[in-house]
Amino acid sequence: MATQNDCCVKVSLRIRPQMAKEKIEGCHICTSVTPGEPQVLLGKDKAFTYDFVFDLDARQHQIYSACVHKLVEGCFEGYNATVFAYGQTGSGKTYTMGTGFDVTMSEEEQGIVPRAVQHLFQGIQKRRLETQSAGMPLPEFKVSAQFLELYNEEILDLFDSTRDPEARGRKSNIKIHEDGSGGIYTTGVTSRLVSSEEEMLQCLKLGALSRTTASTQMNAQSSRSHAIFTIHLCQMRVCPQPQVRHINSSVRS
Numbered sequence: 468m469a470t471q472n473d474c475c476v477k478v479s480l481r482i483r484p485q486m487a488k489e490k491i492e493g494c495h496i497c498t499s500v501t502p503g504e505p506q507v508l509l510g511k512d513k514a515f516t517y518d519f520v521f522d523l524d525a526r527q528h529q530i531y532s533a534c535v536h537k538l539v540e541g542c543f544e545g546y547n548a549t550v551f552a553y554g555q556t557g558s559g560k561t562y563t564m565g566t567g568f569d570v571t572m573s574e575e576e577q578g579i580v581p582r583a584v585q586h587l588f589q590g591i592q593k594r595r596l597e598t599q600s601a602g603m604p605l606p607e608f609k610v611s612a613q614f615l616e617l618y619n620e621e622i623l624d625l626f627d628s629t630r631d632p633e634a635r636g637r638k639s640n641i642k643i644h645e646d647g648s649g650g651i652y653t654t655g656v657t658s659r660l661v662s663s664e665e666e667m668l669q670c671l672k673l674g675a676l677s678r679t680t681a682s683t684q685m686n687a688q689s690s691r692s693h694a695i696f697t698i699h700l701c702q703m704r705v706c707p708q709p710q711v712r713h714i715n716s717s718v719r720s
Contacts, residue, residue: 479519479534480507483559496523527575530563531582539586542700543594550579566675566694580696581668587700588664598704609701611658612667614674615641618692625674625694626657658699671696 482498499508505520519533538548552560561567565578591608598605614625622641640655661667678692 477518477534479521479530480505480515480517481521481525481530481559481563482507482523483562484523486557527563527565527578527582531579535579535583536586539583539590542587543590543702550583552579566671566696580671584664584667584671584698587698588667604705606702606704609660609699609703610662610667611660611699611701612670613653613656613658613695613697613699614671615653615656615695615697616678616692617695622653623692624655624657625677626659626670667698 482500485494485496497510500506500520500522501508501514504516505518506514506516507520508514521530521533535550538550542548550564552564554560562576563578565581567578587610591610595605612626616623616625622643624641642654644652644654646652659670661670674696675694678694
């Protein structure tokens with residue numbers, strides 16, 4: 468039987484603080500976290516256990532360190548990683564993921580995606596310096612990004628500069644396929660090569676601003692769609708050719 472450490476999928480729960488509207492309306496907090504345990508209580512008798520539980524006062528860097536840091540490090544070893552945020556509208560998904568792009572947001576409040584981008588490019592620079600110090604050929608890195616939106620069962624390319632965000636109903640050319648091993652991949656999606664953290668964040672920002680939003684009772688500007696931001700990392704290293712010494716082994720009589 469697989470243990471908790473063997474599981475490749477881990478689930479984290481984050482409880483957001485009350486919004487101003489909820490405080491004004493006199494809403495009460497109905498959750499409590501068991502001290503020292505990844506467990507949350509709803510009311511007095513309903514307990515739920517997860518891999519991680521973050522209470523109202525959890526900070527952004529705690530979320531990243533506990534849930535995402537090892538995933539990004541694993542990407543340099545050739546492993547795929549996914550961070551999937553879900554919850555009802557207004558629960559704080561955009562804030563935790565860090566795709567809101569509030570100009571007044573401090574560095575401490577940066578979410579998962581900006582932190583992962585920074586971590587990725589710092590990791591690239593670190594590995595280049597390490598190989599240079601060891602006198603080895605520098606590794607080559609190629610980083611690209613894709614940004615998709617799923618809205619009303621339609622797949623939209625947020626990097627498509629020819630797409631009109633207001634024009635709905637136009638058939639998308641993006642196709643979803645399954646390979647021989649059961650993996651899912653897409654065709655017809657714009658892929659942008661990036662060379663720096665700043666360039667990647669700019670791509671993310673431009674794509675996020677093209678997403679579909681609308682007002683709800685829980686959120687004045689809710690993202691009315693699902694978004695998938697994908698980063699592809701290709702790491703290559705040129706190996707020196709081995710030198711072969713030829714020896715004449717012929718014998719003359």
